[in-house]
Each structure stands twice: as structure tokens, then as C-alpha cells.
Amino acid sequence: MTTRSAPPVAPAPVSRPHQHRMPTIAEAGPLIALIAACAFFFTQTHRFLSFQNFSLILQQTMVVAVIAIGQTLIVLTAGIDLSCGMVMAFGSIVMTKFAVGLGVPPVLAILCGMGASALFGLLNGVLVTRIKLPSFIVTLGTLNIAFALTQIYSNAETVSNLPDAMMFLGNTFSIGPAEVTYGTVLALLMYLATWFVLRNTVPGRHLYALGNNPEAARLMGLSSQRILVCVYTIAGFIYGIAALLLVSRTGVGDPQAGQTENLDSITAVVLGGTSLFGGRGSIVGTLLGALIVGVFRNGLTLIGVSSVYQVLITGVLVILAVAADKLSHRRA
Amino acid sequence: MKTRPCAALARAAMLSTAVAAALCASGTHAADKVVVGLITKTDTNPFFVKMKQGAEDAAKKDGVELRTAAGKFDGDNASQVNAIENMTAAGAKAILITPSDTKAIVPAIKKARSAGVMVIALDTPTDPQEATDALFATDNFKAGELIGEYAKAALGSKPAKIATLDLAPGISVGVLRHNGFLKGFGIKEGDPSIVCSQDTRGDRAKGQTAMENCLQKAPGINVVYTINEPAAAGAYRALKAAGKEKDVLIVSIDGGCEGVRNVKAGQIAATAQQYPLKMAALGVEAGAEYAKTGKKVSGYKDTGVTLITDKPMQGVDSKDTKFGLENCWGS
Numbered sequence: 312m313t314t315r316s317a318p319p320v321a322p323a324p325v326s327r328p329h330q331h332r333m334p335t336i337a338e339a340g341p342l343i344a345l346i347a348a349c350a351f352f353f354t355q356t357h358r359f360l361s362f363q364n365f366s367l368i369l370q371q372t373m374v375v376a377v378i379a380i381g382q383t384l385i386v387l388t389a390g391i392d393l394s395c396g397m398v399m400a401f402g403s404i405v406m407t408k409f410a411v412g413l414g415v416p417p418v419l420a421i422l423c424g425m426g427a428s429a430l431f432g433l434l435n436g437v438l439v440t441r442i443k444l445p446s447f448i449v450t451l452g453t454l455n456i457a458f459a460l461t462q463i464y465s466n467a468e469t470v471s472n473l474p475d476a477m478m479f480l481g482n483t484f485s486i487g488p489a490e491v492t493y494g495t496v497l498a499l500l501m502y503l504a505t506w507f508v509l510r511n512t513v514p515g516r517h518l519y520a521l522g523n524n525p526e527a528a529r530l531m532g533l534s535s536q537r538i539l540v541c542v543y544t545i546a547g548f549i550y551g552i553a554a555l556l557l558v559s560r561t562g563v564g565d566p567q568a569g570q571t572e573n574l575d576s577i578t579a580v581v582l583g584g585t586s587l588f589g590g591r592g593s594i595v596g597t598l599l600g601a602l603i604v605g606v607f608r609n610g611l612t613l614i615g616v617s618s619v620y621q622v623l624i625t626g627v628l629v630i631l632a633v634a635a636d637k638l639s640h641r642r643a
Numbered sequence: 644m645k646t647r648p649c650a651a652l653a654r655a656a657m658l659s660t661a662v663a664a665a666l667c668a669s670g671t672h673a674a675d676k677v678v679v680g681l682i683t684k685t686d687t688n689p690f691f692v693k694m695k696q697g698a699e700d701a702a703k704k705d706g707v708e709l710r711t712a713a714g715k716f717d718g719d720n721a722s723q724v725n726a727i728e729n730m731t732a733a734g735a736k737a738i739l740i741t742p743s744d745t746k747a748i749v750p751a752i753k754k755a756r757s758a759g760v761m762v763i764a765l766d767t768p769t770d771p772q773e774a775t776d777a778l779f780a781t782d783n784f785k786a787g788e789l790i791g792e793y794a795k796a797a798l799g800s801k802p803a804k805i806a807t808l809d810l811a812p813g814i815s816v817g818v819l820r821h822n823g824f825l826k827g828f829g830i831k832e833g834d835p836s837i838v839c840s841q842d843t844r845g846d847r848a849k850g851q852t853a854m855e856n857c858l859q860k861a862p863g864i865n866v867v868y869t870i871n872e873p874a875a876a877g878a879y880r881a882l883k884a885a886g887k888e889k890d891v892l893i894v895s896i897d898g899g900c901e902g903v904r905n906v907k908a909g910q911i912a913a914t915a916q917q918y919p920l921k922m923a924a925l926g927v928e929a930g931a932e933y934a935k936t937g938k939k940v941s942g943y944k945d946t947g948v949t950l951i952t953d954k955p956m957q958g959v960d961s962k963d964t965k966f967g968l969e970n971c972w973g974s
Contacts, residue, residue: 356860358859358860363859364859367855367856367859370855371852371855371856374848458687462686462687466974467687467689467692468689468901468973468974469847469873469901471901557848560848560851561847561848561851561877561880562880563847563876565847565848565873567687567688567689567846567847567873568846568847568848570846571844608852608856609856609859612839612841612853612856612857612859612860613856613859613860614860615839615860617840618809618811618812618840618841618842618853619812619842
């Protein structure tokens with residue numbers, strides 16, 4: 312009698328969402344770094360450890376942190392988005408000019424602004440998948456296009472006298488002794504939602520699979536084109552939400568905004584332990600990465616250190632983070 | 644063979660036509676308008692956008708053809724070098740430039756000048772200043788001094804707790820204004836009354852963050868020097884969120900229309916107004932004059948700085964916001 316061998320099965324996905332395992336150095340690293348930084352600043356000044364100061368740090372990092380959500384999704388597919396800041400600025404100008412210049416009701420204007428940013432995301436996605444250009448090149452181009460459109464549409468002038476509804480996310484409520492903005496709550500909820508989707512839903516796992524091993528993903532039957540277009544468009548929409556957060560924080564539509572946010576968001580993603588080669592990383596790490604930069608900026612100001620050292624330390628941390636990720640990857 | 648003399652004849656005909664065409668072209672070129680070039684640091688900063696508009700208006704008035712170019716970012720020397728070379732090749736008689744890198748641009752300027760082009764620096768001097776034929780600029784140090792003197796007078800006898808919201812390390816405009824403020828206020832760098840100094844890159848959101856962090860460090864800040872009006876707007880927003888906007892004196896520099904409106908609204912106590920349109924217009928005029936008479940302009944022309952405030956102080960000359968709004972740049 313011959314035995315029939317079992318039919319071949321598709322390779323199982325790399326990570327198992329419900330299996331508990333000890334975090335690697337790369338995953339625990341950002342949390343350790345953040346705690347160490349907080350501990351250091353606590354010893355240097357008594358002004359660091361207060362609810363009000365932490366609330367401030369959150370408010371200061373929220374815009375970059377939300378942009379970094381979109382950036383993380385794209386980086387997980389082994390792509391990169393250099394246009395994020397400018398797309399956000401474009402969205403903020405669209406929503407503010409619509410509301411102030413055209414008299415569009417605030418909620419509709421906000422949705423138009425987010426839609427404008429999402430359209431840029433769609434453009435990025437289409438160029439990356441249909442024309443098959445590297446995301447670095449594509450987003451380098453759309454960065455300039457978004458910037459130019461923002462300057463042209465706004466005539467390089469800030470938009471002020473915004474309706475109150477547009478600035479709602481900047482309003483605060485009290486939690487104990489601290490004032491927390493609604494924008495901060497929204498950003499944290501977005502992180503929670505993204506964490507859940509990436510970890511526990513099929514599209515989330517597909518994202519990791521695609522970034523980790525595109526060929527295996529294709530053999531599994533995943534359409535990389537569809538996934539990538541979705542990811543870039545969703546990221547664009549997220550930049551639109553960041554635009555609203557920025558508008559409510561600064562109170563104006565500023566066409567000069569968003570110029571450093573691309574590198575800032577990539578810094579947050581890298582400090583959070585996500586690999587720029589795709590397929591590995593966590594959204595929680597990105598939040599920690601954004602907070603690390605914010606904590607250093609706040610802490611160094613509190614102890615009176617010149618701004619230039621904030622830049623130096625950020626650079627050193629990025630190198631350390633990438634090196635730690637490389638080392639832990641090699642061991643595994 | 645028969646074809647060889649034909650070919651030679653054909654070649655000679657083509658050559659002479661080409662030469663004739665070239666002569667005609669250069670002949671008509673001489674009848675073209677005078678070309679003046681304007682190279683700004685970037686196309687994004689409204690200061691340069693308005694400078695360009697001022698140059699365009701002056702060019703129309705003086706019958707001059709204006710070519711413009713800009714760097715991609717503050718500090719982009721390579722683009723400015725390319726622009727100088729291109730404009731010289733295009734026959735510009737004069738080039739107006741706001742140099743991004745005040746040292747690195749000098750060799751390109753030297754080359755243009757030896758080709759007969761008059762080069763005028765606007766707003767920022769080259770290093771050395773004599774590398775250009777002339778400099779039309781605000782005295783940024785004086786601008787800082789004016790607001791420093793004003794802040795000292797307005798503070799009166801109260802002990803000062805000063806925060807400086809600066810530009811970025813090493814950029815001459817930021818350094819000059821900061822040092823001018825200190826001199827006008829009557830203190831030196833490192834004085835204990837300076838309780839916080841942070842960089843803002845002249846950005847509104849970064850100004851807000853810097854002010855928030857400075858307030859955390861020293862809640863008793865009562866004077867804020869800001870590098871420009873967007874940074875001041877950000878600082879005001881942070882102060883308002885902390886409920887301190889009435890206790891703190893913000894001073895700034897630039898005199899853009901939005902900034903003057905903020906002075907009128909009481910957000911900024913005083914601002915030193917400068918005149919980029921004047922720099923550009925004078926530059927275009929000088930270029931037209933040079934093309935017509937061959938007379939070059941030289942030396943430093945102070946295009947002026949005026950303290951704008953609605954709360955004048957004894958011993959410090961100022962004009963009110965009505966004057967400010969009539970002479971502001973931007974919209």
C-alpha cells in the first residue's frame with residue numbers, strides 16, 4: 312500500500328498574534344530608552360515630573376506622532392514616504408481656506424482637507440504600484456508637488472480667523488491636575504486602533520507578510536497592488552487628520568508648516584524599532600519613538616541646554632536604534 | 644568627382660547662413676530689454692516672495708526684464724551658484740542676491756563680476772561684504788537693538804526674566820538680531836536674566852513648543868525676544884494657553900503686515916519693521932542705471948528699520964501701527 316503524502320500547505324505567517332513571547336531587545340529598547348530618559352531628567356530638575364509637563368510633551372509630539380502612524384504603515388511594506396509633511400500642510404490649507412475663504416461649514420471643510428490629503432496618498436500609491444517606481448523617488452516628487460500647490464493656493468499667506476469648530480481638538484479638559492487636549496485623546500485612540508488592526512486582523516497581518524517577504528505573499532494569493540494602494544491612501548488620510556491636529560494646536564492654516572515632519576516621523580519610526588526594510592516593527596514602538604524625541608526636547612530645555620544638542624542627541628539615538636535592531640535581528 | 648565641389652559649396656552656404664543668423668541674433672539681442680536677475684534664498688519664505696513681487700513691479704516700471712531664481716532651502720548654496728552662472732550666460736547686467744551661504748557664494752560672485760555683471764547683495768551681506776559691488780540691507784543688529792531698548796524701557800524697574808526664541812545655530816541674521824537685542828537691553832550673553840534660549844527656525848509651531856518648554860522651566864518669564872513674527876505668534880499662543888499673555892512682553896522683528904496686525908491686536912508689544920520691497924526696488928533701479936550709464940552702485944545702503952508699536956516709550960523712537968500697516972510687506 313502506498314501512503315499519500317499530505318498536500319503542501321502554504322507557509323504559515325511569520326508572527327503569531329496570540330502567542331506570548333518575551334520581547335526582544337529591539338522591542339523593549341524604545342521603552343527602556345524612554346524610561347531612562349525620563350529618569351535622567353527627573354534627577355536633573357524637579358519641574359520635569361508633573362502631569363502638566365507630561366501633558367505638554369504629549370501635545371507637542373501629537374502631530375508628528377499621528378503622521379508617524381501613516382509612515383509606520385508604509386515602512387512596514389518596505390516603503391518610505393517623504394511627502395507626509397507637505398501633504399499634511401496641503402490638507403491644512405485646503406480645510407482652512409474652504410472654511411474661511413469659501414464659507415464652507417467647518418465639518419465639511421475638514422473632510423475636504425482630509426480628502427485632499429488622501430488623494431495625494433492615492434497618487435503616491437498608484438505611482439508606486441502601477442508605474443513601479445521606488446517609493447523614495449515617488450514621494451520625493453509628490454513632496455515638491457504638494458509643497459508648490461500649498462504655496463500657490465494659499466499665496467504663501469497664513470489663514471486665520473478660523474471657526475471654533477475647527478479648533479475643537481485644541482480645547483482641553485481636566486484629568487486631575489493636568490489639562491489634556493481632545494487632540495491628544497484622538498491621537499492615542501488612533502494608535503490603539505492601529506495597534507489592534509495590525510495585530511489582530513487579517514489586513515494587518517497581510518501588511519506584515521507583504522513587507523516581510525513579497526514573493527511569499529504573492530504565492531499566498533495577496534494582491535500587493537491592492538494592499539499598497541490602500542496603505543498609501545490610508546496614510547494620506549491620516550496626514551489629513553494630522554493637519555486638523557496642527558490647525559487646532561496653532562490656530563491657523565500655515566503654508567510654511569510641515570517642512571521637517573517627514574524626517575521627524577521617520578525618526579520616530581526608526582527609534583521605535585521598526586525596520587526600514589519592512590515586515591518588522593510595532594506601532595507602539597513608533598509612539599515611544601516620538602515621545603523619546605519630545606521628552607529630550609522638553610527635558611533639555613528645562614535644564615537649560617542649547618537647542619543644538621537636542622539635534623545631536625536625536626542623531627545619536629537614531630544610530631543606536633538602527634544598530635540595536637540590526638544586532639538583535641542577526642542573533643535571531 | 645562631380646559631387647565633391649557641390650558638397651563643398653553646400654557646406655559653405657550652410658556655414659555662411661549660420662554665421663549670418665548668429666550675427667542677426669546678437670544684433671537683435673542688443674535691442675532687447677536690460678536683464679536683471681534676482682536670486683533669493685528660497686521661494687517659500689513670504690519675505691522673499693514679497694521681495695520678488697517688489698522686484699517685478701520695479702522691473703515693469705523701469706522697463707527691465709527680470710529673471711528670478713531661488714534655492715530649495717535656506718542654506719542651498721549650489722542652486723544659487725547655478726543661478727548666477729545661468730543669469731550671467733543669459734546676459735544679465737546686474738544680479739541681486741540674498742546669499743544663503745555668505746562665504747561659499749563668493750567665488751561665483753567674483754566670476755560674475757569679472758564678466759562685467761554688477762552684483763548687489765540684498766538683506767544679508769556676503770562674507771566679506773566687499774565681495775559684492777553693494778549691499779542693500781536692513782541693519783539687523785540695529786533692528787535687534789531697537790526692540791531691546793524698547794523692552795528695557797517698557798519693563799521699567801521690574802527685574803527681567805528674558806526668554807530668547809532664536810533662529811538656528813550660526814545663521815547670521817539670527818545672530819545679529821539676538822546680539823542687537825542684548826545690546827539694546829543692556830546685557831551681555833550669559834547674563835542671569837536670560838532664563839531660556841531655544842531655537843525655532845522661525846517656525847510658528849516650533850515657536851509655540853519652545854515657549855511652552857521655556858515657561859515650564861521658568862514660569863516667571865516677563866520678556867520674550869523672538870527672531871521673527873511667526874515665532875512670536877507661536878509664542879503668544881503658548882502664553883495664552885498658560886494664561887500668561889497679559890504678563891509677558893513679546894518683541895519681534897520683520898514688520899510683515901500680519902505681524903503689524905498682531906502688534907495692533909496687542910499680541911506683540913513692538914516689532915522692528917524692515918523693507919524688503921525697498922531693497923528689491925532699489926536693486927532693480929541700480930541695475931537699470933548701470934545698463935544705461937555704466938555707473939555702478941557701491942557701498943552699503945541701509946534700507947531702514949522702524950520700530951512699530953502702539954505703546955511708545957520715552958527715549959525710543961517709534962511709529963504707530965497705522966504707519967506700520969501702510970508700509971508693511973505681505974498682506
